[in-house]
Amino acid sequence: GAGVSQSPSNKVTEKGKDVELRCDPISGHTALYWYRQSLGQGLEFLIYFQGNSAPDKSGLPSDRFSAERTGGSVSTLTIQRTQQEDSAVYLCASSPEIALYEQYFGPGTRLTVT
Amino acid sequence: QQQVKQSPQSLIVQKGGISIINCAYENTAFDYFPWYQQFPGKGPALLIAIRPDVSEKKEGRFTISFNKSAKQFSLHIMDSQPGDSATYFCAARGGADGLTFGKGTHLIIQP
Numbered sequence: 149g150a151g152v153s154q155s156p157s158n159k160v161t162e163k164g165k166d167v168e169l170r171c172d173p174i175s176g177h178t179a180l181y182w183y184r185q186s187l188g189q190g191l192e193f194l195i196y197f198q199g200n201s202a203p204d205k206s207g208l209p210s211d212r213f214s215a216e217r218t219g220g221s222v223s224t225l226t227i228q229r230t231q232q233e234d235s236a237v238y239l240c241a242s243s244p245e246i247a248l249y250e251q252y253f254g255p256g257t258r259l260t261v262t
Numbered sequence: 263q264q265q266v267k268q269s270p271q272s273l274i275v276q277k278g279g280i281s282i283i284n285c286a287y288e289n290t291a292f293d294y295f296p297w298y299q300q301f302p303g304k305g306p307a308l309l310i311a312i313r314p315d316v317s318e319k320k321e322g323r324f325t326i327s328f329n330k331s332a333k334q335f336s337l338h339i340m341d342s343q344p345g346d347s348a349t350y351f352c353a354a355r356g357g358a359d360g361l362t363f364g365k366g367t368h369l370i371i372q373p
Contacts, residue, residue, distance in 0.1 A: 152305070181360050190268075190351060191306070193360030204359060239305055249294045249355060253305035 150174065152254035154240050160260045161230055169225040169257045173242030180223050181241040181251060182215060191239065197223060230261045265289050266354050268364025276372050281339040283367045285352035288333065292354040296361070297326065297337045300349045309350075310337070342371045 153172040161167050173180050182194040194207045197217040208214070212230075217223040227234055237258050241251040267286045275281045287295075294313055298306035312319045312326040312335065319326045325338040339346055349368050353361040
């Protein structure tokens with residue numbers, strides 16, 4: 149079956165612009181997660197959704213970052229007034245309700261802020 | 263504060279050898295320990311995972327060894343193959359939120 153999909157695969161933007169990153173989870177998966185992977189680093193957890201709600205937003209790096217999920221499916225991560233330090237690969241993962249610990253990742257969106 | 267420490271940062275193993283990657287954690291609330299494999303340009307793929315009520319789990323050539331008292335766990339890849347060359351991440355989770363990842367090990371299997 150189809151895995152987690154993310155779009156765009158690559159995004160180059162100018163400093164100060166806003167960007168939206170999209171994640172389509174595996175069909176039927178109730179939990180959705182966003183991570184950031186900087187060059188040569190591990191994955192940094194940003195936020196997760198159970199259904200449409202995000203119980204804890206403290207992992208978001210700054211108030212320029214926001215995320216939403218609608219209809220229990222697609223999620224959008226928005227970065228306002230992008231900075232060069234926001235350059236990274238943004239990964240999305242989803243989990244089925246019966247195995248919430250098993251996270252399946254998408255291919256990521258590579259964001260470059262110039 | 264790095265809650266999951268992974269070593270080595272890079273590893274070169276001859277084809278047919280055993281690759282060993284180690285991780286140590288600090289948070290005793292962690293109760294799920296997965297390993298992910300990542301190829302360049304791809305997202306991480308779940309490889310194998312263990313819970314702290316067992317000391318070892320084996321799936322094919324991949325084995326996780328878990329030492330709860332030492333708060334350490336490791337991945338062993340038996341009969342390592344060139345196709346195993348990738349970056350491996352250990353991770354840990356406790357509660358209903360995201361995984362805490364190690365910084366990764368870049369594994370190269372030489373033919």
